[in-house]
Amino acid sequence: MELVRLGKTELMVSKISFGALPIQSVDRDSAVRVVRYAYEHGMNFFDTARSYSTSEEDLGRALKGLGEKVIVATKAVYKDMDKFEKDYETSSNNLQRDYIDLFQFHIVNYREELDAILEKGGPYDYLLEEKKKGRIRHIGITSHRPSFMLEALKTGKFETVQVPFNYIETEPLDQLIPLARSLDIGIIVMKPVAGGVFTSNRMAISWILQHPGVVPIPGMCRIEEIDDNLQALNAAPGPADLQQLEADKEELGTAFCRRCDYCMPCPNNIEASFIVRSGMIFKRVGWDKMKESHIKAFSKGLSCTRCGDCQSRCPYELPLTELVIDESKNMLRKGIEQGLLTEAELQQKLKEAEVEED
Numbered sequence: 001m002e003l004v005r006l007g008k009t010e011l012m013v014s015k016i017s018f019g020a021l022p023i024q025s026v027d028r029d030s031a032v033r034v035v036r037y038a039y040e041h042g043m044n045f046f047d048t049a050r051s052y053s054t055s056e057e058d059l060g061r062a063l064k065g066l067g068e069k070v071i072v073a074t075k076a077v078y079k080d081m082d083k084f085e086k087d088y089e090t091s092s093n094n095l096q097r098d099y100i101d102l103f104q105f106h107i108v109n110y111r112e113e114l115d116a117i118l119e120k121g122g123p124y125d126y127l128l129e130e131k132k133k134g135r136i137r138h139i140g141i142t143s144h145r146p147s148f149m150l151e152a153l154k155t156g157k158f159e160t161v162q163v164p165f166n167y168i169e170t171e172p173l174d175q176l177i178p179l180a181r182s183l184d185i186g187i188i189v190m191k192p193v194a195g196g197v198f199t200s201n202r203m204a205i206s207w208i209l210q211h212p213g214v215v216p217i218p219g220m221c222r223i224e225e226i227d228d229n230l231q232a233l234n235a236a237p238g239p240a241d242l243q244q245l246e247a248d249k250e251e252l253g254t255a256f257c258r259r260c261d262y263c264m265p266c267p268n269n270i271e272a273s274f275i276v277r278s279g280m281i282f283k284r285v286g287w288d289k290m291k292e293s294h295i296k297a298f299s300k301g302l303s304c305t306r307c308g309d310c311q312s313r314c315p316y317e318l319p320l321t322e323l324v325i326d327e328s329k330n331m332l333r334k335g336i337e338q339g340l341l342t343e344a345e346l347q348q349k350l351k352e353a354e355v356e357e358d
């Protein structure tokens, strides 16, 4: 696969690279198989994070022994120095490499978070020392707020930036991508397929590839997803593709779930992330795919206490305290249409959960 220069890091990474968040959702053997398949099909850049549970460990296993043939990035959220150091050491051990190619500060969305990272003797200085020792090669930053990243990049401290960018979320095109290019900062794209909401991943990724020097890292955990995504290398999006992307964009608006699962778990065991995107899922796969187990999940959703725990962790600031109950009700009504419950049963569930009818 064609390689792309990742800004001033001088790392040469595959034009489509590998987002390793989803491998945490499959068993170890499958995760290793998928990562090896990606490598064998030309991907050489793999991005994970300390917060992706088993992802680092499985990536470490899959890439063991490949040395400089692969480039590995991970990231950690900074809350306090003790935890950060511990997370950093855990990542180093999990990845089973002599060094980490790129260590990124994870989800830096606000000024106070950036200030804390850059304070004297803080985590940035700590990583600089690790860089001197050769344990990491480059330092980057990630955020879900591209506009805020302008400030971060102007500090001159970061060699790469990672933000969401796709046909719907085009804000980085205005200022961030031009600024990063002018400063020779590598641009890594998270959410290139916006959590799988487009009619076709191939179309969505081929659109991103029209922007030179921008490296998409679609999340993958299945061989078919890799094959599908790789098709984006074959051709630029044609007029019909662009028309479809536009139609997808119009349908979705901007307030939609990207499947990142940062909002999970819910202290009350409600499947909040599934519930808020279930309308989108069943619309795609067919309402007849709804089952008893889904009805159970939506019924449980009615017991949401609106505590806001999930909402505070959603990087897209989706109003989950509203959405979880509203979508649960909507989906239960769809369940009635599918013959999975009756109107009387829905009314009973609403009464028990003390949820009002609309």
Ligand code: SF4
Pocket: 265, 266, 267, 268, 269, 270, 272, 303, 304, 305, 306, 307, 308, 309, 310, 311, 320, 321, 324
């Ligand atoms: S707002 Fe509802 S779904 Fe979210 S964490 Fe609280 S109880 Fe769970």
Ligand code: SF4
Pocket: 256, 257, 258, 259, 260, 261, 262, 263, 264, 272, 273, 276, 313, 314, 315, 316, 317, 318, 320
């Ligand atoms: S609701 Fe927010 S945090 Fe949860 S999966 Fe969707 S985008 Fe991610």
